[in-house]
Amino acid sequence: MPIDYKRELESAAKTMILIHDPKTLIKMIVRMIVQKVKVRHAAILLYHKEKNAYVLTVSRGKTGLKIPAGFARMDEDNPLIKFFKLRKDKEIFDDGVVVYGEAKRCLKKNITSQSKQLLKGVIYQMEIFDAVVCIPSYFQDDLLGILLLGKKISGRNFAQDELDFFVALASDVSMAITNAQLFIELQEELDKKHRLFIHTTVALAAAIDAKDHYTHGHTARVTALSLEIAQKLMSKNKRRFDSKFLENLHIAGLLHDIGKIGIPESILNKQAPLTPEERKKIEEHPLIGITILQPIKELEESIKGVKYHHERYDGSGYPEGIKGDKIPLIAAIIAGADTYDAMITDRPYRKALTKEAAVAEIKRVSGKQLAPPIVEAIVGLYQEGKL
Amino acid sequence: MPIDYKRELESAAKTMILIHDPKTLIKMIVRMIVQKVKVRHAAILLYHKEKNAYVLTVSRGKTGLKIPAGFARMDEDNPLIKFFKLRKDKEIFDDGVVVYGEAKRCLKKNITSQSKQLLKGVIYQMEIFDAVVCIPSYFQDDLLGILLLGKKISGRNFAQDELDFFVALASDVSMAITNAQLFIELQEELDKKHRLFIHTTVALAAAIDAKDHYTHGHTARVTALSLEIAQKLMSKNKRRFDSKFLENLHIAGLLHDIGKIGIPESILNKQAPLTPEERKKIEEHPLIGITILQPIKELEESIKGVKYHHERYDGSGYPEGIKGDKIPLIAAIIAGADTYDAMITDRPYRKALTKEAAVAEIKRVSGKQLAPPIVEAIVGLYQEGKL
Numbered sequence: 133m134p135i136d137y138k139r140e141l142e143s144a145a146k147t148m149i150l151i152h153d154p155k156t157l158i159k160m161i162v163r164m165i166v167q168k169v170k171v172r173h174a175a176i177l178l179y180h181k182e183k184n185a186y187v188l189t190v191s192r193g194k195t196g197l198k199i200p201a202g203f204a205r206m207d208e209d210n211p212l213i214k215f216f217k218l219r220k221d222k223e224i225f226d227d228g229v230v231v232y233g234e235a236k237r238c239l240k241k242n243i244t245s246q247s248k249q250l251l252k253g254v255i256y257q258m259e260i261f262d263a264v265v266c267i268p269s270y271f272q273d274d275l276l277g278i279l280l281l282g283k284k285i286s287g288r289n290f291a292q293d294e295l296d297f298f299v300a301l302a303s304d305v306s307m308a309i310t311n312a313q314l315f316i317e318l319q320e321e322l323d324k325k326h327r328l329f330i331h332t333t334v335a336l337a338a339a340i341d342a343k344d345h346y347t348h349g350h351t352a353r354v355t356a357l358s359l360e361i362a363q364k365l366m367s368k369n370k371r372r373f374d375s376k377f378l379e380n381l382h383i384a385g386l387l388h389d390i391g392k393i394g395i396p397e398s399i400l401n402k403q404a405p406l407t408p409e410e411r412k413k414i415e416e417h418p419l420i421g422i423t424i425l426q427p428i429k430e431l432e433e434s435i436k437g438v439k440y441h442h443e444r445y446d447g448s449g450y451p452e453g454i455k456g457d458k459i460p461l462i463a464a465i466i467a468g469a470d471t472y473d474a475m476i477t478d479r480p481y482r483k484a485l486t487k488e489a490a491v492a493e494i495k496r497v498s499g500k501q502l503a504p505p506i507v508e509a510i511v512g513l514y515q516e517g518k519l
Numbered sequence: 520m521p522i523d524y525k526r527e528l529e530s531a532a533k534t535m536i537l538i539h540d541p542k543t544l545i546k547m548i549v550r551m552i553v554q555k556v557k558v559r560h561a562a563i564l565l566y567h568k569e570k571n572a573y574v575l576t577v578s579r580g581k582t583g584l585k586i587p588a589g590f591a592r593m594d595e596d597n598p599l600i601k602f603f604k605l606r607k608d609k610e611i612f613d614d615g616v617v618v619y620g621e622a623k624r625c626l627k628k629n630i631t632s633q634s635k636q637l638l639k640g641v642i643y644q645m646e647i648f649d650a651v652v653c654i655p656s657y658f659q660d661d662l663l664g665i666l667l668l669g670k671k672i673s674g675r676n677f678a679q680d681e682l683d684f685f686v687a688l689a690s691d692v693s694m695a696i697t698n699a700q701l702f703i704e705l706q707e708e709l710d711k712k713h714r715l716f717i718h719t720t721v722a723l724a725a726a727i728d729a730k731d732h733y734t735h736g737h738t739a740r741v742t743a744l745s746l747e748i749a750q751k752l753m754s755k756n757k758r759r760f761d762s763k764f765l766e767n768l769h770i771a772g773l774l775h776d777i778g779k780i781g782i783p784e785s786i787l788n789k790q791a792p793l794t795p796e797e798r799k800k801i802e803e804h805p806l807i808g809i810t811i812l813q814p815i816k817e818l819e820e821s822i823k824g825v826k827y828h829h830e831r832y833d834g835s836g837y838p839e840g841i842k843g844d845k846i847p848l849i850a851a852i853i854a855g856a857d858t859y860d861a862m863i864t865d866r867p868y869r870k871a872l873t874k875e876a877a878v879a880e881i882k883r884v885s886g887k888q889l890a891p892p893i894v895e896a897i898v899g900l901y902q903e904g905k906l
Contacts, residue, residue, distance in 0.1 A: 329716035
């Protein structure tokens with residue numbers, strides 16, 4: 133047997149383990165077999181749990197075989213599946229591989245009529261797929277799939293050591309697929325947990341938000357606008373924020389006003405102008421937010437957004453009065469979104485501004501209240517009709 | 520070469536991929552090699568990222584070799600590591616395997632003095648470990664580990680096909696370890712996300728809790744007691760709750776009073792007795808909680824605990840007045856914990872009860888307010904001094 137393709141497929145089998153998408157994996161294997169082993173076509177039937185059926189992946193190309201309609205998916209009643217599931221093969225072919233010619237000869241042997249019946253079904257299936265060899269792939273005792281090989285382009289028969297090699301390869305494939313499925317399950321669990329975290333935070337933040345009658349939906353809008361501003365900064369300045377930054381910004385947006393839970397309702401919902409003491413009380417909300425969130429180590433970066441979202445570019449903000457680039461970007465972004473949203477919503481002491489008027493005001497406070505790049509981003513979003 | 524151990528190790532290599540703890544994996548391989556190959560001992564040096572060093576795992580047993588102090592860990596300067604990292608072996612031994620006898624002979628050959636120096640170091644290391652063969656294990660281009668084999672118990676030398684087989688095995692091991700590391704990383708990410716979710720929920724729930732001046736720390740105590748009650752039910756009735764149930768109970772405990780965010784502070788913190796209207800308003804909190812949490816599909820089970828934690832066993836509770844086994848277990852558990860905690864804390868209209876008095880009262884309401892098994896569990900916890 134030519135050692136070169138054996139080596140190549142073996143090393144490919146090692147790489148397989150790092151591919152965690154079974155579909156890609158199967159396509160890759162089918163393509164490789166056709167190219168390296170120089171068979172006219174190859175196909176793999178792979179078990180899909182959710183469909184409770186074996187689904188076909190076929191090599192493409194000029195010599196690729198056509199799949200008859202209805203054969204792209206096989207259930208457990210298909211003779212091919214039944215045969216390998218029953219492991220009747222052990223009785224007929226001791227290495228588990230079915231070779232077309234041998235199977236034909238086997239029909240003439242002294243086997244039970246039931247076995248004969250099943251074998252005839254297998255032979256018929258092989259004829260449909262124009263396959264000369266079938267190799268089952270098990271993981272532990274489960275039939276995970278079947279590899280079907282067409283004739284060699286050279287016209288020669290497969291040698292025994294080639295068949296042995298395919299059995300080993302099929303076993304590697306089953307291992308890689310089982311592994312991939314475990315990865316997918318774990319990844320799905322992670323995605324689910326992420327959704328649970330975000331959704332719960334959204335719900336609780338919105339509930340706290342609702343205590344302040346004047347800012348209904350404020351948290352959701354500020355979060356969405358903050359993420360838009362970050363996208364805009366990326367496209368404008370070609371700076372890249374990694375997914376971690378965007379996730380932190382998302383969380384910081386949701387939690388930026390969480391400290392309002394510590395402000396009496398009587399102040400939050402006061403119709404008349406606030407006294408200086410009441411204003412002072414309200415200005416405590418970033419630090420109350422910090423007190424609530426500080427114990428959560430994983431929120432370290434998001435917390436900066438909560439703490440500093442009322443700082444101003446010229447240093448006239450609170451709680452620390454830091455200025456310019458000393459204000460963390462995550463907080464500067466939220467400050468921009470927060471300021472714009474406050475302008476376009478009704479407040480006890482004034483009506484909402486129009487978008488136009490709000491954007492004009494945002495421009496006016498550039499370099500004073502807000503950082504110029506943030507203002508530019510908001511103006512850009514406005515011009516694109518995204519506000 | 521005796522085919523039996525080769526087969527067994529090959530099939531073991533397939534199973535390896537499902538073991539996601541590198542330590543267990545390495546121990547298993549070392550043990551298997553010693554048993555199957557019948558060598559006097561075997562050892563594996565495995566790269567540890569966090570330590571930036573190669574750490575030794577050695578076979579145990581009567582014939583196990585003793586590790587000199589300071590050799591359980593090797594850094595990149597160790598000749599053995601250096602040798603295989605530089606892949607100098609390619610120059611000296613073309614298959615990457617170092618055999619002690621050959622290495623000694625090699626010293627006499629015409630190699631550079633630098634190579635000779637390094638080779639001497641390797642030979643010295645092999646002598647320390649009483650190893651006759653060293654097999655490197657690479658993943659892509661990284662040296663992941665080194666397999667060290669002692670003499671065969673039979674006293675015979677290793678044959679070439681045995682060495683070839685060990686090279687293949689080492690490659691399988693490297694694949695399994697790389698895979699295991701990917702799994703661990705994903706699992707750690709999942710754990711981190713879970714902690715983030717729980718911690719954030721704890722923090723927000725505690726903040727909402729704090730709005731009600733009379734129930735400081737109530738949420739945390741009810742959550743902890745609910746989990747204790749569940750544990751008690753498990754040990755008493757030999758019923759098993761799966762980890763999912765306990766997780767849902769944990770979340771439900773944290774969120775059970777979340778609806779209080781919708782109750783005016785003036786009612787929550789009223790010093791005087793509540794009017795019937797005010798009482799009615801307070802009794803809305805389970806349904807307000809549901810309004811907040813309903814959109815979160817992942818919380819489906821936990822939500823039952825939030826919704827029904829004020830139902831009573833005899834049907835006299837709210838919001839629906841369901842009774843007995845119609846009350847979901849998750850809610851019945853929280854009801855027990857909630858009732859007990861209310862009794863042992865000061866309220867505007869009465870002082871806290873002692874633990875004794877509270878447990879007596881809990882017993883008195885068994886079958887009326889609370890489900891008997893829950894009461895039994897609380898009494899059991901009290902008797903064990905766990906309340």
